Amino acid sequence: MKFNQLVTYTLVAITLFLSGNLSAADFMGTQSCVECHQQQYKDWQGSHHDMSMRHAEPKSILANFNNQQFDHLGEISRFFMKEKQYWVNIKGPDGQFKDYRISYTFGFEPLQQYMVEFENGAVQLIPFAWDSRTKDEGGQRWFYLYPDMDPFDEFYWTNKGQNWNYMCADCHSTNVQKNYDANSNSFNTSFSEINVACEACHGPASKHIEWSKDQTKSTPLLGFERDLAPKVGAWEFVKGQKILQPKQVKTSAQLETCGQCHSRRSQLTDSKAKAHDHIDNFSNKYMLSDVSPNLYYPDGQIYDEVFVLGSFKQSKMHMAGVVCSDCHNPHSNKLKAPVEVICYQCHVPSEYSADKHSKHAEGTEASKCVTCHMPKTTYMEVDPRADHSFKVPRPDLSLKIGTPNVCSQCHDDKTTTWAAQTVAKQFPNSVIRKTPSYAVAFSNAAAGAPSSSDALSEIALNPQQPEIIRASALSRMTNFPSQQTYTAIERSVKHVDAQIRLSAIIGSGGFAFPNRWPLLSPLLTDSVFSVRTEAASALVSDWSNMDESQQMLMTVALNEYIEIQQYNTDRGFAWLNIANVYLAKKQFDKAEEAYKRAIKVEPILATSYANLADLYRQTGKEAQSIAILKQGIENQPKAGLLRYSAGLAYYRQQDLTQAIEYFTQATVVEPTNPQNWSVLGLAQEKVNPADMMKSLSKAFEVSNDPQHLYSLCQFKIKYRDPTTNACLQQLSERVSPQVMKQLTGQ
Template identity: 45%
Template sequence: MSDFSALCCKLLLGFCVFYSTNIKAADFVGTKQCISCHQNQFSAWQGSDHEMSMNHATDEYVLGNFEDASFVFRGKENRFFKKGEQFWVNIAGPDGKFNDYQIKYTFAYHPLQQYMVEFDDGRVQLIPFAWDSRKQEEGGQRWFDLYPDQTETHQEFYWTNTGQNWNYMCSDCHSTNVAKNFNAKSNTYKTTFSDINVGCESCHGPGSNHITWTKQKSIKKAHAGFERELSKAVSHWRLEANKATLTAESINPSQQTLVCAQCHSRRVQISEKDHVKGNNFGERYLLSRINNPLYYPDGQIYDETFVYGSFLQSKMERNGVVCSNCHDPHSTKLIMPKEQLCLQCHQSDTYAQKTHHQHLDNSAGAQCVNCHMPETTYMQVDERADHGWHIPRPDIAKQLGTPDTCLSCHEDKNSEWSSKKVEQWFPQSSTRAERHFSRVFSAADQGYANVASALSHIAQNEANSNIIRASALDRLAPFPDNNTIIAVARGAKHSDSNIRLGAISGSAALNGAERWRVIAPLLKDEVLAVRAQAALAIVPLWFELSEDNKNYLTPALNEYMQIQDFNADRGYAHNNQGNVFVYQANYQAAEKAYKTGMKIEPYFANSYTNLAELYRRQQQNNQSIEVLKAGQKASPENASIDYQLGLAYIRAKQTSLAVDNLKQAAIKAPNNAQYHYVYALSIESINSNEAQQSLNKAYQVGGNPQHLYALCELQIRLNSFQANQCINELSQVVPENVVQQLKSTLQQRQSVIQN
């Protein structure tokens, strides 16, 4: 035995003896304690995405050029240099002036690496410039600006603001055993972690019991002292007759996906509880469902969603596949070449054939991932695959404008071409005949009426994945009818917590008594996220509730408020608390909460608009105006503040100022139909031509027949020759009696003019 090995054994023995007598159960011990016994796993982990998730800025980890390098952005020079062994940057700071900042930490390594500065108040912030670590021939080895549109100090993603704050945005995923430790009174952090990067215990959980187990193996303990079940869900796959895909012999309980999802998901953290021990994602996180603007209506990824939401849509998830069926959890690499991965279960004599993929063998089109896992580029250079494994649907892409996978290669074609190709290849396909949820989701997202029945069907159809059913329930909120009540009531009783959460969102369509009846049982749900969201759904009914019902609501409502306390480093949390206080008519507490939110996050617009609304309720319109004017200065790009200020000026009978602000709102938010509509109403007597243009824009943007009706009505009053054309267009989207009423009015006005 070498001297080094002997020393390791002595150190390990001493460590184990120490921990067996002094460490309490389930303490974190650090990755270094795992090395000597798990050398193969440690070697695989070294250099992996997990090991490189975050590190101290040293020569070992920094990849970027800090040899007095410079990067000119928008005519201003940013410099990257060293002082001894320290790495420094000279860039514009929170005041917009250039200063030197020490780089304390690195973030990731490929295909880009980011860098972080630590401030005296405990904030750790990501600078806006990243190092493209790809090879030079691939376009790498250069500095570039990650957020070129976030260069103003009032913008959320300006580098010193909350959008680039590691403590809130990043730490829970990039380090191990993180405690955020934010102090709302002093507005400071004392964030801690046990490992700076994603170490062993990020996935396996605290290791002290495991170390004790290594000295007391005679004691039988599941998982060698760990509490998590991380094995694959399927231990044996079999090929059944007349099937081309392997089937799980049995699907065993596994928490592996829950562990991976804690980082590989788009979600909001709501506690520091161990969601794996609780065996439900909602104990620690609130998952984003398949909604705009994160996903396209067909479920494909749009924004950065980090895998889990896509994976939950897939047949893979329902049939027992877990992450380690494809990825090595220690190296984070694929376990085999990607062209072989799918053939573990999908039989090659069916799927690796031209009759299936319709492309030349060994071509790009013959590779499963290119058609079923299309990549989207984020952060300018980072290509990420969609883990929904969707069947390519160029017919849907042609209709809805969703991504057409075929066009990833065939850039000179369009979806009309690819749709015809697929139809020629698979004329008997049952897939194209199925009622896909995407068309209904798209219609609901655009506010089309009469979609409640279709959404309800999707929500109750067990052929759909649970995350899609939950997302259908989400979309029911604006569409109250009997179908909605039935779907929400059934969803609220479902065993899947995401479906219950979707039902809670959809319950906004229900009247007070109905909402209480359906949602109140969820106030005692076993999952924190469900209890808290149920409380949020019911608290607007506060003054309709009996004292007994208020008492029943209060424990879950307290948990909801505690979640906001946990996220007190964000303006939205104080805004949420203020809204609850408003529901309870505790206006003094609401005012304080909104103002605290402004202090914590000055550019968060809702704090201003909600405080202004609070003042309006109390008939303090002048104070409402002053708050909104302050909001304009703090968040000048936000259209909602201009819109609310315009309404406040209307109440104050200051028409000119009202028109100016409503116009600004419509300019800043050109896709907001309501802003165009209200602006049109405000200038109708001042500039009728512009009013008509704005009403037409409102209808074109939102498709709301009310806006087209208003345009027709205005043209009738103006005796416009376009009135008939407008009425004919309106007749396509409204009942006949409405059209006849307008035609009658038009005839009467024409008769008066002729006489």
């Protein structure tokens, strides 16, 4: 891999500066900024941005490589020096231990990670990290970040989930170009600077330097592409208000600039040939994850690692115009002042004293604003991160839907009921507690409650809700197609916020093509790259239902969608997406080739085998379908999907013995998947009805879904099982009398 070095960029910058030959948007390097911005440079040195990535050398390595050993379940990994280089002896995907040279460091506190470079230019993070905290804090030790991972897991250290080029580079270095070559399966990734330097946030500085040579010229934004100033120019006290109100509000690219890295999002491109990388519109380069169940609790509290932006966009502070630099020094990354002083910038101190607000003793940890409103969750074993949604603690919601609350986390000797009653007593007039929460609607939607259609629609159309919450309501509508959700989506596809339009696309998934086309077709020419490409992605599955004019309207956005996949062809999912486009167009040979490329690039991705097997089934190649599923089971033995699909293939051939065998394997691999138990039961009916009812009972047990209980009762009636009445009684407590009447015929 040929990396551009800082010294090279510094020399280029100096040469161009002296010659006056500055082209637009050139990256000049940090050293070109130092002379005029000495304080900012001083603040930046040693910061998390400065230390985000470094070459492996004595001044950057924090860990002990002095022949250290780490014993995990009797397997010994070793960290050592060889010819002034840093090395690790660690088990590879073949199960054999091998020496790997450490090429780069990653971060520095509270932990530091290390990376090795493979021959094809792939840079991978090893699974061990150095705890850089002090010994008193439990640090100064090696620890295993992913002890439960094996070679079949996406996040095993040599697999794609730990690949720097795709997963990490864009945020840890400046001006990254991934440069993946699909033909050779190799990377030639480059960057202007190895760490997060000035131009990572401000953009290329060449025109700014040109302006600095002649400040009499009228140059927008002093030569930069983006305005990073705070959004609110001043905050003012308004009589009767406890919180200062925004004044002199203007547009700012600061939140989107910080958010390009401090967010859970997917990257669409790093192309310089187009304007996609202009951070003025985040959604031209990225797609921000909404408040989805796999990342957040139903009330928006952080669950998985979401890196701030998605949390912050839920907050009232975001809606008021607060941005990152209102609290943080953007160059040192530290708070601008002690935490309570930060809060009192806007919150009138007399109104938020311990006596009036926190109800905890003044000066204690419990009385601090952040203790209750920014609870921390520890990730990567030792890294506690604060929730930036600034939620009001809601133990009453914990009682209703099981979400965590900071009161019970602190008072762990008390019940949640006690916490809810105490909060209600201390804040009897709380408007927040009396206002219906979207958390209940999101929780009910996850459980499949029929009432979700109305509740989600109401949230999506409520302008008082944060836009990310409205978007999250829209994306959940895909399972609840109705007139209400259709109306909500119809209005939302015209909304000014790109994420709301994106989520409306997802939410439309439950509607048939004739209804979906008029909703989404206007978005095919949307001004935002991610919106029009996502619209094309959503509609292409109905290609055969389109007339020629509709297909022509699809073409430009669909080609752009393919560009996104081509950018990401180092990942199996991109080849899957390409294959699905070909499949929709009935170009079966091209679809088959793309599925095979997905398998080659990422052999552990189970969906590739399942989709290719389904393609073979559609084209009458049953033997090849089963063969590719067996290949998938060998390469990804942890996927129940492949065993499930193999069972279906044998079931279609009336080979019940093999079908039951593979369905049984699926329940062993994924015992909490109710569909595995349900289909096993249906296959067992002709062989052993008693086994069938045991499997259907298990399907209901793991899902608590009345539909599975309905099926079980149906078969108990059919086979005159002695426990039929007990089953019917249990079902009657979960479904309407009309459903019971339909089942029993009474």
